[in-house]
Amino acid sequence: MAAADSPSAALRRRDLCSRGIRLAGKMRADVVDLLDAYVEQQGLDASASVAAVEGVPLAAVERWDEQTGTQRLLENLAAYRAFRTLLAQMLEEQREQLGEADAGLGRALAAVLLQVSAFAYHLEELLRLESRGIPGEEEDGPPPPPRLSLFEQKLRGLGVLRELAQWAVRSVRDLRQLAKPSPATGTAPGLAESP
Amino acid sequence: DSHTQYERVGADVTMKCGSMDWDAAVTWTANGTDIDESHLNGSYLILKNVDLSQSGQYSCYEGSSWHLKYQTYLRVGTPPKEPVLMCRSNNYPKGFYCSWHLPTPTYIPNTFNISVIHGTKDMVCEKDAIPKNRCHIRYLQLFSTVKYKVTLTVTNALGKNYTTLTFDEFAIVKPDPPESVVAKPVPNNPRRLEVSWQNPSSWPDPESFPLKFFLRYRPLILDQWQHVELSDGTSHTITDAYAGKEYIIQVAAKDTDIGTWSDWSVAVHATTWTEEPKHLTTEAQITETTSASTSSFMAPPTTKICDKGAVVGSGAVAVCWTAGLVVAAYSVLFI
Numbered sequence: 001m002a003a004a005d006s007p008s009a010a011l012r013r014r015d016l017c018s019r020g021i022r023l024a025g026k027m028r029a030d031v032v033d034l035l036d037a038y039v040e041q042q043g044l045d046a047s048a049s050v051a052a053v054e055g056v057p058l059a060a061v062e063r064w065d066e067q068t069g070t071q072r073l074l075e076n077l078a079a080y081r082a083f084r085t086l087l088a089q090m091l092e093e094q095r096e097q098l099g100e101a102d103a104g105l106g107r108a109l110a111a112v113l114l115q116v117s118a119f120a121y122h123l124e125e126l127l128r129l130e131s132r133g134i135p136g137e138e139e140d141g142p143p144p145p146p147r148l149s150l151f152e153q154k155l156r157g158l159g160v161l162r163e164l165a166q167w168a169v170r171s172v173r174d175l176r177q178l179a180k181p182s183p184a185t186g187t188a189p190g191l192a193e194s195p
Numbered sequence: 196d197s198h199t200q201y202e203r204v205g206a207d208v209t210m211k212c213g214s215m216d217w218d219a220a221v222t223w224t225a226n227g228t229d230i231d232e233s234h235l236n237g238s239y240l241i242l243k244n245v246d247l248s249q250s251g252q253y254s255c256y257e258g259s260s261w262h263l264k265y266q267t268y269l270r271v272g273t274p275p276k277e278p279v280l281m282c283r284s285n286n287y288p289k290g291f292y293c294s295w296h297l298p299t300p301t302y303i304p305n306t307f308n309i310s311v312i313h314g315t316k317d318m319v320c321e322k323d324a325i326p327k328n329r330c331h332i333r334y335l336q337l338f339s340t341v342k343y344k345v346t347l348t349v350t351n352a353l354g355k356n357y358t359t360l361t362f363d364e365f366a367i368v369k370p371d372p373p374e375s376v377v378a379k380p381v382p383n384n385p386r387r388l389e390v391s392w393q394n395p396s397s398w399p400d401p402e403s404f405p406l407k408f409f410l411r412y413r414p415l416i417l418d419q420w421q422h423v424e425l426s427d428g429t430s431h432t433i434t435d436a437y438a439g440k441e442y443i444i445q446v447a448a449k450d451t452d453i454g455t456w457s458d459w460s461v462a463v464h465a466t467t468w469t470e471e472p473k474h475l476t477t478e479a480q481i482t483e484t485t486s487a488s489t490s491s492f493m494a495p496p497t498t499k500i501c502d503k504g505a506v507v508g509s510g511a512v513a514v515c516w517t518a519g520l521v522v523a524a525y526s527v528l529f530i
Contacts, residue, residue, distance in 0.1 A: 028452075049342070060339035064288070162340050169365070169452050170338040176403050 017179035028168030059166035201352035213265035220258030272303030274354025368454025378465035385438030
C-alpha cells in the first residue's frame with residue numbers, strides 16, 4: 001500500500017473525496033425528498049420538534065474546524081453505520097405497518113438505505129487509504145429498540161431522517177476539508193498520526 | 196424640583212405646581228413662553244389630548260415673587276409597537292447577526308434587550324457599536340438540528356413589546372452579494388461579453404464553503420432578463436448578446452449546499468463590441484488605416500448612409516457598399 005503521503009495516495013484521496021462529495025450530495029437530495037414524503041404519508045407536522053432520539057447519531061459538533069481528518073472519517077463512519085441499522089429498522093416497521101399499501105415510501109427508504117451503505121463503504125475506503133484500521137462493527141449491534149407505539153415510531157422516523165439530512169451536509173463539508181492539500185507537505189491536513 | 200415626564204399622544208395631562216395649593220396664584224410657561232390662563236384649573240396646568248409638538252420644558256412660577264416652584268420636561272410619545280427583527284448569517288460558518296428596528300418611531304428613548312436560546316442553552320449576542328440596533332453571535336456548534344430562538348424586547352417609559360424568531364442553522368444563511376463585478380466586451384466578438392466577479396469579502400472560507408452564482412443580464416432597452424446558474428468559478432462569458440447593445444448585468448451568490456440567494460450585486464453596464472468606432476475619422480485617417488491592413492474591413496465614412504456591412508477600399512478612395520456587393524467591390528479593385 002502506498003505511503004499515506006505519496007503523490008499517488010494524494011491523488012487517490014482527492015478522487016475518493018470528490019466522489020464522496022457527489023455521493024453525499026445525491027444522498028442529501030434524496031433524503032430531503034424522502035423527508036417530505038415521510039411527513040406527508042405519516043400525517044406528521046413538518047415543523048414538529050423532535051427530542052433527540054436515542055441511538056441516532058447527532059450531526060451537531062463543536063469546534064468542527066479543529067477536527068483532524070481521521071476524526072472526521074471515524075465520526076462519519078460511525079454515524080452512517082448507525083443510520084444503516086436505523087433505516088433497516090424503519091423499513092421493517094414500514095412493511096409491518098402498511099404491507100403493500102405504501103410501496104412508494106418503502107422503495108424510497110430502501111433507496112436511501114442503499115446510498116447510506118454505499119457511503120459507509122466509501123468512508124472505509126478512505127480510512128484504508130490512510131492505513132488506518134477500520135473499527136470493527138459490534139457483533140450484535142445495538143440492542144433492539146423497545147417496542148414503540150405507532151406514533152412514537154413515526155416521530156422516531158422523523159428524527160432519524162432529519163438527522164441524516166444534517167449528516168449528509170456535514171459529510172460534504174468534511175470531505176472538502178479532507179480534500180484540501182496541506183500547504184507544507186501537500187497532504188490533507190490532520191491525517192497524520194497525532195503525536 | 197425638576198424631572199422628566201412621559202405621556203402618551205392623545206392623553207390628558209394635569210401638572211401640579213409642586214407643593215403649591217390648588218388656589219395659589221401661579222404662572223406656567225412652556226419653553227419660556229407664558230401659557231394662557233385658559234389652560235389652568237386653579238394652579239394646575241391642564242393639557243388635553245397632547246400631541247408631539249407639546250413636548251418641552253414646563254415651568255411654574257409663584258404669582259408675585261416669580262420664584263420657580265416646579266419644572267418638568269414633558270416628552271410626548273407612544274408605547275412601542277411590535278419590533279421588526281431579522282437574523283442572518285452572511286459569514287457562515289462563523290456565526291450570525293440579528294438586527295432590528297421599530298416600524299414606527301416612539302419619539303421617546305427605547306431600550307432593546309435581545310435573548311438567544313439554542314435548545315436549553317442561553318447564548319450571548321454581542322451588541323455592535325455601529326450600528327446600534329445589531330448584535331452578533333458566534334456559532335458554538337455546527338450542523339445542529341436544534342432550532343435557535345431569538346426574542347427581542349423593546350421597552351420605553353410608556354410600555355413594552357416584543358417579537359420572537361425561531362430558525363435553524365441552515366435557514367438563515369444568506370451571503371452578501373458578489374463584489375467587484377466587471378463586464379467587458381470581447382474584441383471582434385459582437386455577441387460576447389466577459390463577466391467576472393469576486394466572492395463577497397464577508398464570506399470567511401470560500402474554499403471549504405464554496406459559493407455558487409446566478410448571473411442575470413439584459414439589454415438596457417428590454418425588460419426580459421436572461422439567467423445563468425454557475426456551480427463554480429467567478430467568471431462567465433455571455434455568448435448570446437446582441438451586437439452593439441448596452442447590457443446591464445448582475446450577479447448573486449449562494450452557498451452550494453444550504454441557505455438562500457444573496458441580493459443582486461451592484462449592476463454593471465457593458466456594450467458589446469462592434470466594428471463601428473464610436474468616434475468618426477477623417478478621410479486622411481482612413482487612408483492611413485488602409486495602407487496598414489489591406490485585408491481588414493474599414494470604417495464607413497461619416498454620412499451613415501452605409502450599413503455596418505463591409506466597406507472596401509484601398510488607396511485614397513473609400514467606397515461604401517452593402518454586404519452583398521462586397522465581392523463585386525473586390526473585383527472592381529483588382530481590375
